[in-house]
Amino acid sequence: xxxxxxxxxxxxxxxxxxxxxxxxxxxxxxxxxxxxxxxxxxxxxxxxxxxxxxxxxxxxxxxxxxxxxxxxxxxxxxxxxxxxxxxxxxxxxxxxxxxxxxxxxxxxxxxxxxxxxxxxxxxxxxxxxxxxxxxxxxxxxxxxxxxxxxxxxxxxxxxxxxxxxxxxxxxxxxxxxxxxxxxxxxxxxxxxxxxxxxxxxxxxxxxxxxxxxxxxxxxxxxxxxxxxxxxxxxxxxxxxxxxxxxxxxxxxxxxxxxxxxxxxxxxxxxxxxxxxxxxxxxxxxxxxxxxxxxxxxxxxxxxxxxxxxxxxxxxxxxxxxxxxxxxxxxxxxxxxxxxxxxxxxxxxxxxxxxxxxxxxxxxxxxxxxxxxxxxxxxxxxxxxxxxxxxxxxxxxxxxxxxxxxxxxxxxxxxxxxxxxxxxxxxxxxxxxxxxxxxxxxxx
Amino acid sequence: xxxxxxxxxxxxxxxxxxxxxxxxxxxxxxxxxxxxxxxxxxxxxxxxxxxxxxxxxxxxxxxxxxxxxxxxxxxxxxxxxxxxxxxxxxxxxxxxxxxxxxxxxxxxxxxxxxxxxxxxxxxxxxxxxxxxxxxxxxxxxxxxxxxxxxxxxxxxxxxxxxxxxxxxxxxxxxxxxxxxxxxxxxxxxxxxxxxxxxxxxxxxxxxxxxxxxxxxxxxxxxxxxxxxxxxxxxxxxxxxxxxxxxxx
Numbered sequence: 001x002x003x004x005x006x007x008x009x010x011x012x013x014x015x016x017x018x019x020x021x022x023x024x025x026x027x028x029x030x031x032x033x034x035x036x037x038x039x040x041x042x043x044x045x046x047x048x049x050x051x052x053x054x055x056x057x058x059x060x061x062x063x064x065x066x067x068x069x070x071x072x073x074x075x076x077x078x079x080x081x082x083x084x085x086x087x088x089x090x091x092x093x094x095x096x097x098x099x100x101x102x103x104x105x106x107x108x109x110x111x112x113x114x115x116x117x118x119x120x121x122x123x124x125x126x127x128x129x130x131x132x133x134x135x136x137x138x139x140x141x142x143x144x145x146x147x148x149x150x151x152x153x154x155x156x157x158x159x160x161x162x163x164x165x166x167x168x169x170x171x172x173x174x175x176x177x178x179x180x181x182x183x184x185x186x187x188x189x190x191x192x193x194x195x196x197x198x199x200x201x202x203x204x205x206x207x208x209x210x211x212x213x214x215x216x217x218x219x220x221x222x223x224x225x226x227x228x229x230x231x232x233x234x235x236x237x238x239x240x241x242x243x244x245x246x247x248x249x250x251x252x253x254x255x256x257x258x259x260x261x262x263x264x265x266x267x268x269x270x271x272x273x274x275x276x277x278x279x280x281x282x283x284x285x286x287x288x289x290x291x292x293x294x295x296x297x298x299x300x301x302x303x304x305x306x307x308x309x310x311x312x313x314x315x316x317x318x319x320x321x322x323x324x325x326x327x328x329x330x331x332x333x334x335x336x337x338x339x340x341x342x343x344x345x346x347x348x349x350x351x352x353x354x355x356x357x358x359x360x361x362x363x364x365x366x367x368x369x370x371x372x373x374x375x376x377x378x379x380x381x382x383x384x385x386x387x388x389x390x391x392x393x394x395x396x397x398x399x400x401x402x403x404x405x406x407x408x409x410x411x412x413x414x415x416x417x418x419x420x421x422x423x424x425x426x427x428x429x430x431x432x433x434x435x436x437x438x439x440x441x442x443x
Numbered sequence: 444x445x446x447x448x449x450x451x452x453x454x455x456x457x458x459x460x461x462x463x464x465x466x467x468x469x470x471x472x473x474x475x476x477x478x479x480x481x482x483x484x485x486x487x488x489x490x491x492x493x494x495x496x497x498x499x500x501x502x503x504x505x506x507x508x509x510x511x512x513x514x515x516x517x518x519x520x521x522x523x524x525x526x527x528x529x530x531x532x533x534x535x536x537x538x539x540x541x542x543x544x545x546x547x548x549x550x551x552x553x554x555x556x557x558x559x560x561x562x563x564x565x566x567x568x569x570x571x572x573x574x575x576x577x578x579x580x581x582x583x584x585x586x587x588x589x590x591x592x593x594x595x596x597x598x599x600x601x602x603x604x605x606x607x608x609x610x611x612x613x614x615x616x617x618x619x620x621x622x623x624x625x626x627x628x629x630x631x632x633x634x635x636x637x638x639x640x641x642x643x644x645x646x647x648x649x650x651x652x653x654x655x656x657x658x659x660x661x662x663x664x665x666x667x668x669x670x671x672x673x674x675x676x677x678x679x680x681x682x683x684x685x686x687x688x689x690x691x
Binding site: 106108166173175177178210 | 496601604
């Protein structure tokens with residue numbers, strides 16, 4: 001108890017020095033905490049954004065092989081998928097069925113290429129509620145040719161809500177087709193779903209890409225818990241592979257495949273030649289986690305870099321602490337002699353030094369956490385433009401910081417441990433001082 | 444009864460408004476043979492002028508090499524300087540796009556527009572009306588000073604880029620003067636004009652082509668062909684290595 005009190009008093013006695021030393025530790029903790037939390041928050045945002053953008057967590061595409069050897073992306077009958085998905089039980093929140101195409105939107109002399117999705121607005125009423133409408137209204141969905149555009153797309157085309165535009169695209173077999181749509185609503189620019197894709201009725205898009213009523217291209221499953229994606233996908237894949245031809249999971253999980261999957265899901269690839277042949281519909285199951293492999297690799301690299309920087313900071317802090325405590329040793333030689341003379345043992349002196357180092361590390365870490373929280377709080381309310389390549393990492397245009405308690409505790413323990421380790425050498429030296437010589441020392 | 448039938452046939456044939464149905468197979472074969480080079484290789488320099496109301500006028504010069512008997516072609520961009528060295532190489536069913544900046548080949552599609560113009564990549568490969576289309580209806584007409592057959596075509600399969608096409612074919616030599624391309628829902632998408640032909644060997648080749656986008660106001664592309672040759676080309680021309688080397 002005396003040691004704890006004396007250590008605290010010593011820190012208070014040398015406020016400036018303690019603050020500088022603690023400041024260095026605070027800076028290290030602040031940086032590592034901020035970057036860790038923004039990395040975790042960004043991954044969460046990317047997953048959330050993609051699950052909304054792709055309308056699910058598990059995606060199943062159907063492929064048919066034509067006589068000429070081309071593959072058509074089409075699911076004609078959902079009976080099998082519905083029954084297999086039902087086996088997932090309560091894990092499933094809801095299912096969506098969509099069609100996709102990559103189209104050219106034409107208004108007067110202006111053209112814009114982008115993806116278009118066919119949505120069943122009745123089944124996906126929640127999706128309509130998520131879109132932030134700035135002009136027009138989703139009441140216009142009663143129009144069978146209705147289309148919803150982002151404000152950004154509408155500005156580029158110079159089109160207003162209520163006006164008609166042309167959609168040029170290819171059918172599933174690669175034929176040219178054109179449709180006339182009525183713009184019923186514009187979505188907010190910061191709403192990333194609207195700016196990536198345009199949305200129309202699935203029946204309308206199906207007619208344009210030459211699918212029949214009830215047919216679709218993508219069967220998407222939303223799970224209640226994103227943590228169960230891999231488990232549910234494996235269960236579904238196993239059941240699917242027993243009932244129909246499937247694309248091996250290994251072919252869809254590689255990092256190189258992720259980009260292709262993304263292109264494919266936005267209708268940018270169609271009618272490609274296939275090497276092998278099969279009968280009926282061949283299913284391809286992809287999960288959100290498969291497509292996140294690029295992002296996760298990026299986060300891993302970021303974390304490695306951050307921990308390398310943290311390591312360098314730790315070394316600098318250790319050198320600083322060792323030097324400071326060597327100075328303290330010199331300054332307090334007579335004092336150490338006195339406390340040894342009045343009965344303090346070697347262990348007590350060592351403990352005093354180490355406790356001081358531990359306190360400084362603890363106070364510094366606490367201060368670093370407080371500063372990190374403050375900065376995170378400020379940064380998370382600043383809106384960023386979604387018109388940049390990093391919008392996918394944002395939550396409605398804002399950064400998200402997710403503090404991970406376990407990670408924070410580990411970081412604090414590491415910094416406290418290294419601080420104590422750095423003070424160990426001067427502490428040993430102080431403990432070994434001869435009380436008589438120490439009392440007689442003059443500087 | 445037989446006599447009555449024969450008499451009726453004679454009456455119909457001799458009726459002033461009656462015209463015997465042309466031999467469409469022969470017309471298609473003639474059109475296909477004009478645009479196909481099975482015996483020789485083909486090369487030319489094409490100047491592509493595209494007008495876009497938003498982006499203005501762009502001029503591009505490309506070198507085109509074709510070997511139809513092997514279904515191969517190569518298009519190398521010569522101008523503008525910023526795109527020089529870019530190329531499209533067809534090997535079997537694959538169409539590769541080469542970018543000299545990255546020195547990489549990437550997959551392209553025949554159904555994509557060529558460099559943002561109104562010409563499709565498929566416009567530079569051999570076509571087969573005999574294989575892809577059948578005549579749904581026809582009539583006679585006049586285009587400029589030429590007597591023409593106006594043929595309304597329907598695709599024979601669902602993989603042809605334009606499911607419906609309308610052709611204005613000269614009666615005397617089966618040269619296509621004009622073509623209209625329609626979408627699956629029969630919307631007029633593109634009009635092509637072939638006002639000039641050049642005789643090379645025993646073939647007539649369109650030396651000038653005009654493609655008008657009927658969906659986007661004011662967009663059109665004009666292609667002029669010069670330096671046309673039917674001389675045989677070296678095998679290595681149709682290789683990735685050649686495309687890379689020619690850019691060094």
